[in-house]
Amino acid sequence: MHLLSLFPALQVRNYRIFWMTQWIALIGFWLQLTAQQWLVYTMTDSAFLLGLLAACQFAPSLFFTLFTGLWIDKHNKRKILLGTQLFYLLQASLLGLLLWTGHETYGWILFFAFFIGTIDSFDMPARMAFMPELVGKKALHSAISLNSANFNITRMAGPLLAAFLLKYLSYSTIFFMNALSLIPIIIAYSRMDVNSVMTRMEERHPLHEIREGLMQAKNNPLIYKNLIAAGIVSGLILNMGTYGPLFADRVLHAGIDGFGSILFAAGAGSMVSGLLAGASRNHLSHGMIFGSAILCGLLLMAVSFVPYFIPALILFGLLGFFVIAFIVNCNTVIQMASPKEFLGRIMGLYTFVFLGSAPFGSLLVSAIIEGVGTSLGLCLVGALEIALLLLFARPVKEKKALIHS
Numbered sequence: 001m002h003l004l005s006l007f008p009a010l011q012v013r014n015y016r017i018f019w020m021t022q023w024i025a026l027i028g029f030w031l032q033l034t035a036q037q038w039l040v041y042t043m044t045d046s047a048f049l050l051g052l053l054a055a056c057q058f059a060p061s062l063f064f065t066l067f068t069g070l071w072i073d074k075h076n077k078r079k080i081l082l083g084t085q086l087f088y089l090l091q092a093s094l095l096g097l098l099l100w101t102g103h104e105t106y107g108w109i110l111f112f113a114f115f116i117g118t119i120d121s122f123d124m125p126a127r128m129a130f131m132p133e134l135v136g137k138k139a140l141h142s143a144i145s146l147n148s149a150n151f152n153i154t155r156m157a158g159p160l161l162a163a164f165l166l167k168y169l170s171y172s173t174i175f176f177m178n179a180l181s182l183i184p185i186i187i188a189y190s191r192m193d194v195n196s197v198m199t200r201m202e203e204r205h206p207l208h209e210i211r212e213g214l215m216q217a218k219n220n221p222l223i224y225k226n227l228i229a230a231g232i233v234s235g236l237i238l239n240m241g242t243y244g245p246l247f248a249d250r251v252l253h254a255g256i257d258g259f260g261s262i263l264f265a266a267g268a269g270s271m272v273s274g275l276l277a278g279a280s281r282n283h284l285s286h287g288m289i290f291g292s293a294i295l296c297g298l299l300l301m302a303v304s305f306v307p308y309f310i311p312a313l314i315l316f317g318l319l320g321f322f323v324i325a326f327i328v329n330c331n332t333v334i335q336m337a338s339p340k341e342f343l344g345r346i347m348g349l350y351t352f353v354f355l356g357s358a359p360f361g362s363l364l365v366s367a368i369i370e371g372v373g374t375s376l377g378l379c380l381v382g383a384l385e386i387a388l389l390l391l392f393a394r395p396v397k398e399k400k401a402l403i404h405s
Contacts, residue, residue: 009135009143014192018134021185023150025085028181030158032092033241034263035166035174036109038256041245043106047374051242051366054358056110060117061355068122069213069348073341077130082189084123089182091115096175104171120355125348128335132343133194141277141332148328149274152320155267163260213345222286222337223346226330229293229393231353233326235361236385237296237319240266242362243369243378250374251307258309265313269320277328286395289333292326293389300382304375 009015040053072080095112098104135143165174217223240263248258296319303315331350338346369377 026154028178034162054362058358065352073344092179099172145277152270159263231357235357266320269317297385304378
């Protein structure tokens with residue numbers, strides 16, 4: 001009972017089921033993601049082509065998320081999420097089949113990355129808009145923090161497990177394992193008893209309704225400043241799939257075990273940050289959220305020239321800690337500041353910014369590394385992140401240092 005009182009979201013039965021089945025699905029996700037990124041690196045030995053892979057996965061967010069947010073507001077979010085999990089299962093199975101039959105090419109991997117990104121453009125805003133329905137606003141900050149902790153616990157275990165399994169199993173087996181991991185959460189969504197709120201709106205042109213969501217965000221400095229910061233951090237710091245294999249191989253000289261260890265360290269720091277945030281009943285002020293984002297850039301600069309395994313992992317652990325401190329509190333502030341009838345559209349906008357910045361960030365980061373080298377490139381990326389935050393995302397003034405959830 002003490003654990004339930006410490007994390008209010010766990011008092012909700014449906015959330016407990018969601019949280020446990022999501023853990024299984026995320027293990028499969030990290031198995032496939034780690035294997036896929038290392039497969040592309042071994043196939044191409046190119047920073048730019050790794051960046052292009054990430055760009056293809058995140059590009060659909062530029063095309064779809066503003067419209068999917070509007071569509072999500074009008075439909076049952078639980079059923080949307082059930083559908084997205086089925087499509088995730090389909091892509092893992094098909095890509096595994098291609099690898100099993102020996103027909104994998106870089107082009108096919110890019111195609112399926114785009115396919116996953118298309119699913120993400122529905123899944124991510126729907127899941128964020130579904131959370132208040134699942135747990136209520138009082139437990140929302142706890143749920144977001146626990147989701148983050150869940151994501152990062154699996155980010156610790158999944159890559160290390162992938163690095164170990166790839167010594168004995170084929171890439172196709174890893175992809176089939178991901179497909180199987182989705183079955184429990186599909187069953188959970190199909191049986192979950194949650195009254196999903198569907199906004200009833202008069203029929204108007206979709207662009208007009210999207211414009212209303214944009215104006216809601218624009219007229220609230222707390223929302224739009226955090227949206228800008230989220231885009232900068234996502235585009236430049238969260239591209240570990242782009243720079244992680246390069247740093248592990250070219251700086252640490254540790255191969256896939258080093259890549260798995262980097263993701264483990266970042267996941268460990270993120271997990272601690274997520275659990276601390278989940279146990280807190282407050283979220284940070286905008287100024288403290290901004291400070292967390294600045295620290296991410298400083299830590300990336302610090303780790304860029306560290307060729308020693310343990311010190312590098314410690315710095316990646318700290319980077320993971322402050323990235324999640326930023327994301328959890330940024331996400332919570334935006335949701336708490338959003339009117340209920342616009343929540344799907346604003347979270348669609350958040351997904352558009354958060355994921356839509358990633359293609360440009362991936363290509364930019366990979367181009368910088370390709371041009372000046374891995375260490376100097378990462379140092380420049382960290383400095384660029386800090387400069388952009390100072391120029392475009394300075395915090396708005398708040399009367400209180402903490403906003404109570």
